[in-house]
Amino acid sequence: MRPMPRRPVLGLLAAAALAAAGPVLAQSKLKVAAIYTVPVEQQWVSRIDKALKAAAARGEIEYVFSENVANADYERVMRQYAEGGHALIVGESFAVEAAARKVARDYPKLAFLMGSSGKPQAPNFSVFDNYIQEPAYLTGMIAAGMSKSGRIGMVGGYPIPEVNRLMNAFIAGAREVNPKTEFSISFINSWFDPPKAKEAAFAMIDKGADVMYAERFGVSDAARERKVLAIGNVIDTQASYPDTVVASALWHMEPTIARALAHVKAGQFKAEDYGVYSTMKHQGSALAPLGTFESKVPAELKARVKAKEKAILDGSFTVKVDDSAPKAK
Template identity: 75%
Template sequence: MGFRGIGATLRVARRAVLGGVAAAALIGAMPALAQTAGKVKVAGVYTVPIEQQWVSRIHTALKAAEARGEIEYVWAESVANTDYERVMRQYAEAGQQLVFGEVFGVERAARGVAKDYPKTAFVMGSSFKPQEPNFSVFDNYIQEPAYLTGMIAGAMTKSNTIGLVGGYPIPEVNRLMNAFIEGAKEVNPKVKVSVSFIGSWFDPPKAKEAAFAMIDRGADVLYAERFGVSDAAKERKVLAIGNVIDTQPQYPDTVVASALWHMEPSVDRAIAAVKAGTYKAEDYGPYSKMEHKGSSLAPLGTFESKIPAETVAKVKAREAEIRAGTFTVKVDDGEPKSTM
């Protein structure tokens, strides 16, 4: 079950789970999960609906593993921060061997749960480091394709003004925005940017209003880090750049390009480690880079012939350099600022 459209019905679910807890084995001083026979029992704990673009990538990767017969997968979506710890504990008590989720607003509580359940593997979106022995972290480390989409945006703007609407100014968002801005400046040094954060991971109306304000100030290309931005762009007949998922099918005349996140390399790695009994706390962030096929530039599709050929050639050359390791996109976690 992947992205099902912005207008899809949002479900708030609590899925009951069954299963036993895997016994722990010791490797030196580091506890590890025992080797697993049969399917790995996996749970997802999400603070937003699974339709939300960021969470949808985790959910899609886990559903693919489920379809291959590798895991039994259950999940809870739209879990309030105040309820997150309880749901994590519920899944650990029920015997889930591997738990995915995002803990940006509940770091301390989530890490406390991991300490209480050392036989359960946790892989959580986080701004901080792994916690031994069983709390791994990840984020959408997709600054490389974000840079490429910035190059396209810089070439497509006629007003030399680009708007960027984000959720919160945390490292995971900042690094994508900064990479996008640098890519735009590479092809168009005259570009100025307007940056806004809406203080929510899922509030399309608020994101839409922020985008309208930017358009009113002259922005003719918008970086849609949040849902709602592309709707504003479509209504005002300006362009948008997608983030994490490809929304061009929903906005064929609006979304020029998208930086895609593929969670499969990270998800598959964690599942294999739990199954083999070799799971340990680590940073899965790098597995979202292009070299690991954890991110990519979406096909240009309806804009293939609308983007200047010179720009397309530059983007393809940069992409090849990134994949070859001869060009490195700078990782800048600092909060991006407006230059208008």
């Protein structure tokens, strides 16, 4: 039998190699799933969703999510995604810690990145949180400087560490500018109930608050209706409230997501605390531009805030992390 020429044989071998590599190359785009207990437009969750959608738009990942997942269904949804071939599962396990960690133990080869008040769990359960207390401090300075009555209202979801630390940082920033600032504080015991947050804000405004800290949706609506000012949290809503929202403490989830994806792709994902990647140093948080209030905020106050921001970034000033329930005073 006549032997085949060497070049065609090499060509066939190369073609076979490419065919064999095909499925591997096709799988190079990571499958990522996210599980949210609230609507995806809720401010905290929206930042995670934004970062994951950006990665999907770049062609790095295939991204799917479930929203409004009840606590009782969380474990079931996690297992469905784990069985569905998703290499990374992202979510918020604050109210379902035990169930989420149980699922992670059952799938040790998958990566889990969960919002959590707890610590990482080896080998594959990493945690994150919105450590944006630094810009929250700066917005507190702005709030006190813009308040004429010296009274500030604060409406939060739940008095848990993730909320408390931002409120306490805001209060500390305000007191740096005006130590006599008085605060009204209320929690609506919900992560997404704009009407309830709005009513709580109305009550504070009626008692003299002329600046509102809008930790929840609904507060800025009340401020706009009563023609007082508001400070945003996590996202920048000034475009929707150009005459109301002075400034916001922004959370950028992109650094955290980028690190997690890189580690999963490299096969190096492990249990660690990603919280630090939400700080200003790592561009995980920032003070939103003053925008429509650029000319309305006094130059002296802007200079003072800018100096404090510089001190935070160069490490000469540290915003204290205080997870205790804030106290009205």
